[in-house]
Amino acid sequence: MVGLKKSEFISFSDLDEVVYLLKNISEFDLTGYSKSSLKRRIERFLSMEKMDLVDLKSAILNIDGFENYFIQELMVNVTEMFRDPQFFRQLKAKTFPYLQTYPQLRIWSAGCATGEEAYSLAILLKENNLLNRSFIYGTDVSLKALDFARKGVYPLAKIKSYTDNFNKAGLASEFSSHYTAMYDAAIINNEYRNKILFSTHNLVSDHVFNEFQLILCRNVMIYFDKELQEHVLQLFYESLALFGFLCLGSKESLYGHAIKDRFKVIDSNLNIYQKVK
Amino acid sequence: MKGKKDNIVLIGGSAGSLLLITEILENLPARLDYALCIIIHRSSTFSSEIEKSLSIKLNRPVIAITDKTPIKNGIIYFAPPGYHILIDPPGTFALDSSEHVNYAKPSIDVLFESCAQIYGQYCTAFLLSGANADGARGLKAIEEFGGKTFIQNPSDALIETMPISGIQESRLSTILKNQDIIRYFSDNLQLS
Ligand SMILES: C[S@@+](CC[C@H](N)C(=O)[O-])C[C@H]1O[C@@H](n2cnc3c(N)ncnc32)[C@H](O)[C@@H]1O
Numbered sequence: 001m002v003g004l005k006k007s008e009f010i011s012f013s014d015l016d017e018v019v020y021l022l023k024n025i026s027e028f029d030l031t032g033y034s035k036s037s038l039k040r041r042i043e044r045f046l047s048m049e050k051m052d053l054v055d056l057k058s059a060i061l062n063i064d065g066f067e068n069y070f071i072q073e074l075m076v077n078v079t080e081m082f083r084d085p086q087f088f089r090q091l092k093a094k095t096f097p098y099l100q101t102y103p104q105l106r107i108w109s110a111g112c113a114t115g116e117e118a119y120s121l122a123i124l125l126k127e128n129n130l131l132n133r134s135f136i137y138g139t140d141v142s143l144k145a146l147d148f149a150r151k152g153v154y155p156l157a158k159i160k161s162y163t164d165n166f167n168k169a170g171l172a173s174e175f176s177s178h179y180t181a182m183y184d185a186a187i188i189n190n191e192y193r194n195k196i197l198f199s200t201h202n203l204v205s206d207h208v209f210n211e212f213q214l215i216l217c218r219n220v221m222i223y224f225d226k227e228l229q230e231h232v233l234q235l236f237y238e239s240l241a242l243f244g245f246l247c248l249g250s251k252e253s254l255y256g257h258a259i260k261d262r263f264k265v266i267d268s269n270l271n272i273y274q275k276v277k
Numbered sequence: 278m279k280g281k282k283d284n285i286v287l288i289g290g291s292a293g294s295l296l297l298i299t300e301i302l303e304n305l306p307a308r309l310d311y312a313l314c315i316i317i318h319r320s321s322t323f324s325s326e327i328e329k330s331l332s333i334k335l336n337r338p339v340i341a342i343t344d345k346t347p348i349k350n351g352i353i354y355f356a357p358p359g360y361h362i363l364i365d366p367p368g369t370f371a372l373d374s375s376e377h378v379n380y381a382k383p384s385i386d387v388l389f390e391s392c393a394q395i396y397g398q399y400c401t402a403f404l405l406s407g408a409n410a411d412g413a414r415g416l417k418a419i420e421e422f423g424g425k426t427f428i429q430n431p432s433d434a435l436i437e438t439m440p441i442s443g444i445q446e447s448r449l450s451t452i453l454k455n456q457d458i459i460r461y462f463s464d465n466l467q468l469s
Pocket of ligand 1: 075076077078079080083110111112113114117139140141142145201202203204217218219220223249374
């Protein structure tokens with residue numbers, strides 16, 4: 001993105017107006033999103049599409065299906081396999097001994113983007129003989145990201161950094177044993193894809209859809225304000241089995257949220273919590 | 278928009294800037310009437326070591342920014358590696374894990390541009406040594422929104438690329454030698 005001149009930044013009231021329009025004509029309510037990030041994403045969208053605010057508002061109102069495209073472009077889908085390798089180490093060390101006692105495991109990767117987090121989990125479960133009793137739900141609002149996730153095909157160019165992460169996560173196998181390389185792509189093994197269902201779920205407006213022993217929602221709520229975070233945490237609380245685990249991103253925590261009292265801190269650095277009441 | 282009581286000072290640096298930053302911090306007066314936010318390019322594996330050791334060394338709180346950290350006068354903040362930092366009105370840090378900007382995450386431009394729009398004339402920024410052009414556009418935005426900008430004299434910088442691109446992009450920046458930068462902070466020179 002090239003640098004913006006002062007006149008090319010949109011104002012916070014322009015932002016509010018766009019959010020309001022979207023909310024009125026679609027099911028997308030971005031009211032609770034972090035203002036500065038969202039504003040920057042809209043500016044990026046306008047410069048990529050060579051549109052101005054007037055064009056944008058008119059497109060939202062007049063072009064059928066525009067809002068779906070627009071929303072997907074606003075979402076940040078950046079992710080990695082084994083993002084924060086230490087997290088996967090501690091997840092295994094601190095939650096698997098307990099999760100092992102369940103005959104069946106339902107796991108939710110909320111805001112899964114292009115699926116790397118869900119596949120990383122599947123690989124970790126497999127290596128600890130838990131995959132056969134597990135089922136993973138990967139959900140997101142971005143249809144484009146979910147399509148990508150379902151394919152489970154990643155550019156080989158990314159595999160090097162994914163392998164670095166993998167090697168730091170303390171697994172015994174070779175990362176290359178979990179995918180097949182073809183031309184310039186890595187195709188994740190079928191056994192993992194069969195254990196994950198990718199589908200749409202909007203954390204803002206959709207409800208509880210199952211009961212889980214483990215929920216991961218990492219680097220999603222950083223885009224929400226405190227109030228919306230509160231709402232989403234309540235949704236996770238209601239979706240968790242008693243003694244189920246909730247994992248947040250490396251810079252997020254339950255600290256400062258009333259719901260914290262219902263959780264036990266399992267790892268305060270890596271933000272792993274257990275529902276205890 | 279912020280009022281007079283809410284000044285913020287930003288220091289952006291990359292390769293070769295940490296020594297000067299440490300010196301600035303060691304010479305800070307006990308009381309700061311502004312929030313000080315430091316953003317440097319560093320790798321994720323370096324993690325939170327800088328904040329912890331500085332906090333002990335300086336015997337004052339040095340905070341690694343996390344999700345929705347409130348911005349308070351008198352506090353020193355560091356941007357964590359691996360996330361862009363923006364500022365949400367009325368005054369909290371917001372994290373964003375979107376694409377790298379200028380090959381950097383955190384990007385100095387992203388923070389400077391966001392801060393310019395919230396703090397206007399109450400934003401002051403310094404751009405120090407570094408090997409890429411990050412920060413230059415951000416300085417320009419701060420100028421355009423009425424803030425003050427300073428650049429380390431390239432001849433004092435261990436790596437001059439970043440100061441030079443800052444000078445090229447921003448017209449109004451004051452160029453300072455290292456000891457003047459340190460003195461600016463130690464003597465609490467005119468912050469708005
Ligand atoms: C930065 S990615 C995080 C991916 C992964 N969890 C990780 O940590 O690497 C954030 C994801 O949250 C999704 N998201 C944003 N708002 C959402 C909402 N209201 N409901 C569900 N997903 C949402 C975005 O589409 C995006 O794919």
